[in-house]
Amino acid sequence: MTSPREDLNRLISGFWMTQAIYVVVRLRIPDLLAAGPRTADELASESDSHPRSLYRLLRALSSNCVFHEDTDHRFSLTPLSECLRRDGPASMAGLAWMRGDWQYRAWGDLLHNVQTGETAFNHVFGEPLFDFLRHTPENAAIFDQGMVGVHSRETEAMLAAFDFSDIDVLADIGGGNGSVLAAVLTKNSTLKAILFDRADVIDRAKANLAQTGVADRVQFIAGDFFHSVPSGADAYFLRHIIHDWNDDQSRTILKNCRDAMPRNGRLLIAEFVLPDGPEPFHGKWFDLAMMTVTGGQERTDSEYRKLLDECGFAWRRVVPTATELSVIVALTR
Numbered sequence: 592m593t594s595p596r597e598d599l600n601r602l603i604s605g606f607w608m609t610q611a612i613y614v615v616v617r618l619r620i621p622d623l624l625a626a627g628p629r630t631a632d633e634l635a636s637e638s639d640s641h642p643r644s645l646y647r648l649l650r651a652l653s654s655n656c657v658f659h660e661d662t663d664h665r666f667s668l669t670p671l672s673e674c675l676r677r678d679g680p681a682s683m684a685g686l687a688w689m690r691g692d693w694q695y696r697a698w699g700d701l702l703h704n705v706q707t708g709e710t711a712f713n714h715v716f717g718e719p720l721f722d723f724l725r726h727t728p729e730n731a732a733i734f735d736q737g738m739v740g741v742h743s744r745e746t747e748a749m750l751a752a753f754d755f756s757d758i759d760v761l762a763d764i765g766g767g768n769g770s771v772l773a774a775v776l777t778k779n780s781t782l783k784a785i786l787f788d789r790a791d792v793i794d795r796a797k798a799n800l801a802q803t804g805v806a807d808r809v810q811f812i813a814g815d816f817f818h819s820v821p822s823g824a825d826a827y828f829l830r831h832i833i834h835d836w837n838d839d840q841s842r843t844i845l846k847n848c849r850d851a852m853p854r855n856g857r858l859l860i861a862e863f864v865l866p867d868g869p870e871p872f873h874g875k876w877f878d879l880a881m882m883t884v885t886g887g888q889e890r891t892d893s894e895y896r897k898l899l900d901e902c903g904f905a906w907r908r909v910v911p912t913a914t915e916l917s918v919i920v921a922l923t924r
């Protein structure tokens with residue numbers, strides 16, 4: 592049994608863990624431990640860090656099972672830190688990096704965001720997130736990996752709950768590095784696809800999909816969804832796109848999709864649909880992440896219905912999945 596004060600103390604100190612995990616990822620400690628147990632001195636010389644400080648960091652993280660410390664003070668990987676290796680298929684290293692780096696700095700400005708309504712990231716960095724990513728390619732690659740780390744469980748759940756098999760050509764709008772599309776194409780062997788994103792992202796997606804065996808069914812198209820999206824698909828899929836933007840921006844993206852779509856074309860929006868009530872729902876925290884980092888928001892079912900109606904779509908149904916992700920299905924009117 593813990594007391595309210597202890598529970599609160601843990602909540603108040605949450606940033607300790609964010610930064611501790613971020614620093615071991617930056618120093619590549621989980622990758623260095625892949626070869627077997629090491630002392631902090633050995634790890635410090637391989638990661639160019641201060642031995643005693645690194646020891647104290649690893650000792651603290653080991654007390655939360657992020658690493659294991661043996662009686663000779665050698666550290667090894669645990670199931671948690673295995674996921675922080677950069678080379679794993681659904682590595683969480685990119686997520687730990689982006690949360691501890693630019694998102695951490697934006698959240699440090701939450702007070703300003705709440706007092707003024709200005710997106711904290713824009714206030715701190717002087718530009719919106721996706722502009723920042725465009726001219727810092729090292730961060731953009733981390734962001735792509737972060738998306739896979741944070742959302743990969745949702746992909747499996749979506750494929751179990753939603754049937755893509757009656758679609759001929761699927762356009763993945765803002766499809767990032769193509770990891771979601773690769774999973775959809777692997778499960779649906781006759782499906783063809785368009786992957787649409789910004790030019791720098793498309794270059795990374797081509798390299799990523801080259802290793803999957805599905806790239807020959809994908810047409811890669813670079814562009815800006817605030818100007819237009821490509822035609823040529825019967826279904827348009829937007830996962831975690833609309834939540835990045837405010838209502839005006841979302842209407843522009845959705846109207847551009849509608850203009851590109853055939854009559855009775857299908858729009859599939861995969862997002863966390865917020866409950867109207869006060870029940871616990873992790874998407875309520877994603878909503879804050881959107882508020883501080885991109886200026887977007889998570890929405891309730893009725894907010895999505897209104898947005899779709901305003902953009903010329905007829906709402907059809909919401910398909911829940913085993914995670915908090917749902918697929919909203921709408922048709923062009």
Ligand SMILES: C[S@@+](CC[C@H](N)C(=O)[O-])C[C@H]1O[C@@H](n2cnc3c(N)ncnc32)[C@H](O)[C@@H]1O
Nearest residue numbers: 721738765766767788789792814815816830831
């Ligand atoms: C939150 S990520 C989602 C990525 C992917 N759909 C997923 O679920 O993992 C948003 C994506 O939108 C893309 N994006 C942002 N602005 C864009 C624009 N103006 N035109 C096209 N894509 C854009 C980003 O590059 C990024 O890949």
